[in-house]
Amino acid sequence: MTDRTDAIVIGAGHNGLVCASYLARSGMNVVCLESGDEAGGMAAPRSIGGNYHFPGLAHASHPVSAAIRRDLKLDQFGYVPGKAIDTIALDANGQHLTISENSVVGEGLSEKDENAYPKFREQYRVFAKALRPLFDNKPPRLKNMGFADTMTLVKLGWNVRLGLGRETMNEFLRVAAMNIYDVLNDELDDDRLKGAIAADAVLGNAMGPRTPGTVLTWLQRLQGELNGSMSLQSGGRSQLVYALTQSAEDAGVSIRFNTHVKKILVENGKAFGVKLSNGEMVKAKIIISNADPRSTFSDLVGAPQLDTMFAHRVTQIRGSGVVAKLHLALSGIPEFTGLTESQLGNRLLIAPTMKYVERAFNHSKYKECSENPVLEITLPSLHNSALAPDGHHVMSVSVSFVPYDLEGGWEEQKSTFAYKVISQLGQYSPDLKSLVVDHEFLTPRDIEEQFHAVQGHWHHGDLSIHQSFMMRPLHGAAQYDTPVDGLFLCGAGSHPGGGLTGLPGQNAAKRVLKLRGAK
Amino acid sequence: MTIHHEHFRQPLQRSPFHDRLVALSKTEEWAGWNSYKVPRVVDKLSSEYFAVRSGCAVMDLTPMEKYRITGTDARAYLDRLVTRDISALKPGRVTYVVWCNDDGKVIDDGTLFQLGEDDYRVCAQHHQLDWFLMSATGFDVQIRTETHDVAALAVQGPTSCSVLTAAGIDGLDNLRPFGIANLKCGDVAVTVSRTGYTGDLGYEVWVEPTDALQVWDAIFAVQGRYDIVAMGLDALEMVRIEAGFIMPGFDFNTAESTVRDGYDRSPYEVGLGWVVNLDKGHFTGRKALIAENARPTRRCLTKIVVDGNKPVGEAFIYNRKNGKQIGEIKCTIWSPILKANLALADIDYINGKLPSKLWARFDYQRELKWRSAWAECHAQSKPFYVPEHRSTTPPARF
Numbered sequence: 001m002t003d004r005t006d007a008i009v010i011g012a013g014h015n016g017l018v019c020a021s022y023l024a025r026s027g028m029n030v031v032c033l034e035s036g037d038e039a040g041g042m043a044a045p046r047s048i049g050g051n052y053h054f055p056g057l058a059h060a061s062h063p064v065s066a067a068i069r070r071d072l073k074l075d076q077f078g079y080v081p082g083k084a085i086d087t088i089a090l091d092a093n094g095q096h097l098t099i100s101e102n103s104v105v106g107e108g109l110s111e112k113d114e115n116a117y118p119k120f121r122e123q124y125r126v127f128a129k130a131l132r133p134l135f136d137n138k139p140p141r142l143k144n145m146g147f148a149d150t151m152t153l154v155k156l157g158w159n160v161r162l163g164l165g166r167e168t169m170n171e172f173l174r175v176a177a178m179n180i181y182d183v184l185n186d187e188l189d190d191d192r193l194k195g196a197i198a199a200d201a202v203l204g205n206a207m208g209p210r211t212p213g214t215v216l217t218w219l220q221r222l223q224g225e226l227n228g229s230m231s232l233q234s235g236g237r238s239q240l241v242y243a244l245t246q247s248a249e250d251a252g253v254s255i256r257f258n259t260h261v262k263k264i265l266v267e268n269g270k271a272f273g274v275k276l277s278n279g280e281m282v283k284a285k286i287i288i289s290n291a292d293p294r295s296t297f298s299d300l301v302g303a304p305q306l307d308t309m310f311a312h313r314v315t316q317i318r319g320s321g322v323v324a325k326l327h328l329a330l331s332g333i334p335e336f337t338g339l340t341e342s343q344l345g346n347r348l349l350i351a352p353t354m355k356y357v358e359r360a361f362n363h364s365k366y367k368e369c370s371e372n373p374v375l376e377i378t379l380p381s382l383h384n385s386a387l388a389p390d391g392h393h394v395m396s397v398s399v400s401f402v403p404y405d406l407e408g409g410w411e412e413q414k415s416t417f418a419y420k421v422i423s424q425l426g427q428y429s430p431d432l433k434s435l436v437v438d439h440e441f442l443t444p445r446d447i448e449e450q451f452h453a454v455q456g457h458w459h460h461g462d463l464s465i466h467q468s469f470m471m472r473p474l475h476g477a478a479q480y481d482t483p484v485d486g487l488f489l490c491g492a493g494s495h496p497g498g499g500l501t502g503l504p505g506q507n508a509a510k511r512v513l514k515l516r517g518a519k
Numbered sequence: 520m521t522i523h524h525e526h527f528r529q530p531l532q533r534s535p536f537h538d539r540l541v542a543l544s545k546t547e548e549w550a551g552w553n554s555y556k557v558p559r560v561v562d563k564l565s566s567e568y569f570a571v572r573s574g575c576a577v578m579d580l581t582p583m584e585k586y587r588i589t590g591t592d593a594r595a596y597l598d599r600l601v602t603r604d605i606s607a608l609k610p611g612r613v614t615y616v617v618w619c620n621d622d623g624k625v626i627d628d629g630t631l632f633q634l635g636e637d638d639y640r641v642c643a644q645h646h647q648l649d650w651f652l653m654s655a656t657g658f659d660v661q662i663r664t665e666t667h668d669v670a671a672l673a674v675q676g677p678t679s680c681s682v683l684t685a686a687g688i689d690g691l692d693n694l695r696p697f698g699i700a701n702l703k704c705g706d707v708a709v710t711v712s713r714t715g716y717t718g719d720l721g722y723e724v725w726v727e728p729t730d731a732l733q734v735w736d737a738i739f740a741v742q743g744r745y746d747i748v749a750m751g752l753d754a755l756e757m758v759r760i761e762a763g764f765i766m767p768g769f770d771f772n773t774a775e776s777t778v779r780d781g782y783d784r785s786p787y788e789v790g791l792g793w794v795v796n797l798d799k800g801h802f803t804g805r806k807a808l809i810a811e812n813a814r815p816t817r818r819c820l821t822k823i824v825v826d827g828n829k830p831v832g833e834a835f836i837y838n839r840k841n842g843k844q845i846g847e848i849k850c851t852i853w854s855p856i857l858k859a860n861l862a863l864a865d866i867d868y869i870n871g872k873l874p875s876k877l878w879a880r881f882d883y884q885r886e887l888k889w890r891s892a893w894a895e896c897h898a899q900s901k902p903f904y905v906p907e908h909r910s911t912t913p914p915a916r917f
Binding site (some may be wrong): 266268269298302303304305306307308309310311312315476483 | 805
């Protein structure tokens with residue numbers, strides 16, 4: 001039979017596409033079922049009012065790994081990592097800092113920090129590199145370890161001990177489980193600089209700089225930097241998801257859009273297909289879910305098909321989204337006090353001090369919106385003029401920390417809060433408000449609805465230490481296979497987590513092929 | 520449930536039958552059972568034992584953990600909870616069940632009563648509320664503890680049917696083993712099930728705590744006509760071993776209280792493979808049990824008869840005299856009715872099989888002087904004592 005489906009991938013987000021492509025390139029007949037009308041998930045472009053186009057939820061990212069680029073022939077399908085950008089830490093008095101991977105410049109910055117920053121950054125890149133074997137492979141099982149698991153740990157041990165050297169290793173072990181707040185206070189003085197780094201360390205997670213384990217989240221973020229510099233998703237043809245979609249289709253993946261999976265069908269502990277919302281059944285022996293692990297297990301599989309403790313652990317996954325997205329359609333280029341027009345193409349951060357970030361986070365803990373949220377601002381149309389009508393521009397703003405379960409509900413307070421964010425931007429760009437033509441504000445609740453991410457969490461679960469590596473998303477499903485035979489996970493909820501890396505998808509595909517070959 | 524802040528003044532609770540037991544107690548030997556004060560021996564161990572085997576013994580069962588499970592998904596919930604196929608269970612019937620954790624290790628065993636449509640009671644040895652609630656994720660069920668809301672008496676022994684009938688409970692004649700009947704004792708509503716932990720003919724009477732003493736008094740009012748004896752835990756231990764019933768937490772470590780790897784036990788390892796149905800659909804522990812079932816048996820809690828009449832006590836089991844240690848006795852009694860040393864022993868299998876020779880090495884005292892001895896042991900697959908009258912319907916009248 002030629003139309004036999006070997007594997008179903010649920011969700012055509014970027015990890016789903018990576019996984020499907022790898023499987024199809026290994027000769028499997030793969031169907032990818034996507035509930036929306038286009039691929040890409042959170043990395044898919046969006047439009048408002050028909051004329052204003054945005055790169056999607058993930059607006060700034062690092063390039064995907066060289067292996068994925070090569071294996072999936074992404075360059076052949078038009079993938080071009082965007083122009084490297086810097087981060088500009090905005091200061092209310094116009095004394096902004098320009099932060100790159102190797103330097104920091106700005107008014108009022110001490111010579112000491114100017115010298116300390118590149119060293120600090122380099123040291124943490126070295127740490128991140130030492131952790132690399134953990135990211136490129138399935139996390140090892142600690143019990144009943146196989147050869148591959150042992151090798152991952154040997155490589156990790158080798159990297160940490162011999163790669164780092166004794167002194168660096170000691171420093172690594174000292175800081176690995178610390179919070180970024182204490183580490184930055186040890187290393188640097190400048191509030192603006194520390195605020196910007198701290199904001200990056202916790203971005204997307206329900207954590208503040210003082211939360212334990214935020215050094216680890218910072219190191220996870222630095223993994224991307226090992227692939228290349230940060231750039232903007234430009235929303236054009238070179239955007240990652242276009243190349244991934246074409247690569248998948250080229251490999252023979254059949255992507256079905258507007259196809260909503262309602263249930264994963266399980267009999268006697270074995271997945272054998274999916275049921276769609278229209279009642280149709282699609283059968284395959286291998287089902288790979290790019291959906292959030294919580295919805296995969298609790299909704300698609302259902303607790304009755306799982307063991308008690310596992311089903312319970314699923315309900316305990318920590319991951320309440322804290323980032324909202326504000327898209328602004330502008331009738332011109334906004335002016336930012338103290339910034340030249342050419343600087344506006346960078347990533348602008350409003351996180352002036354670490355305490356500011358911590359305070360903003362505190363509100364979200366108590367189901368409140370901060371009056372002073374952390375903002376990550378980009379103007380993608382400066383990189384790709386096709387995104388907006390002539391002379392017009394689009395601004396994409398990630399707003400942290402915005403609670404999923406706002407006290408009193410989002411319905412009434414959404415537009416008030418969006419207005420507050422625009423007003424806050426106005427402190428740095430006085431003319432912005434007058435340029436706004438249209439806007440879209442996505443709260444974590446909207447993100448949950450539109451992207452099927454439980455509680456609107458970018459990473460399908462916090463990247464906290466107890467939900468990382470061999471505990472991601474949870475014990476019993478941390479090697480991409482799950483307690484349900486034939487059911488795999490390939491999304492951000494799996495190791496190594498969120499971000500436009502494609503690594504969960506790649507690792508999951510390797511795991512599927514390995515277990516399939518073992519049969 | 521109300522929280523009694525004064526609970527510390529009375530560490531062990533009193534069951535509704537407590538005053539009657541105090542009045543009867545000659546030994547004042549009390550023990551704690553699920554936070555209740557219960558007699559180990561009320562008067563004399565031998566008379567309590569023989570009452571079960573040749574008369575009628577009455578035991579306060581109130582401390583037994585009782586859970587009420589109701590709701591539209593109650594059946595599906597229980598089916599996922601326990602290892603046994605319960606599809607044949609009907610209202611008015613009871614079945615013996617065991618439940619496991621994800622690793623297929625036994626958490627506890629108990630009896631499952633179907634009291635009505637979507638209405639069940641589970642009686643367990645140990646506290647289970649946390650596990651039962653955790654298991655409820657994804658099911659439309661209500662689970663509550665009713666240990667303290669239902670008083671219970673075990674009325675056990677060959678004359679138990681006649682005793683209860685004489686005490687004014689009509690309608691027991693046609694109640695089959697594992698059946699439930701809603702009856703009257705005078706003007707008190709009682710639920711009677713033909714169940715027990717003695718291996719003899721016997722009933723369990725379930726009643727509102729406020730009506731409990733009326734039932735007790737009605738039973739003991741016919742004491743002149745029948746040999747009716749209040750029984751404590753020690754006699755129960757004797758008869759349950761004779762009947763081959765296991766006691767989780769004593770004969771083996773229960774799964775959720777085990778810390779060390781390999782110290783917990785699967786149903787197969789405690790002789791409960793017959794209540795595991797791997798083909799019934801998903802249940803907690805199924806995957807682990809399928810894997811275990813495919814492997815050779817590693818060990819099993821085994822019924823053994825130990826030669827001789829010296830008390831065996833705690834002893835190691837060997838594959839021959841002075842041979843390799845392959846197990847240990849978990850509980851043992853001298854059976855007065857069988858005139859034999861009975862025991863349940865945790866024995867390592869060799870190549871998936873029970874070793875053909877079993878020897879116990881044990882220490883015993885003779886006039887306070889310790890001696891060592893070897894005794895050969897004989898494994899039994901059937902319960903040690905299975906009287907015919909246990910399952911006869913209607914039971915013989917006395």
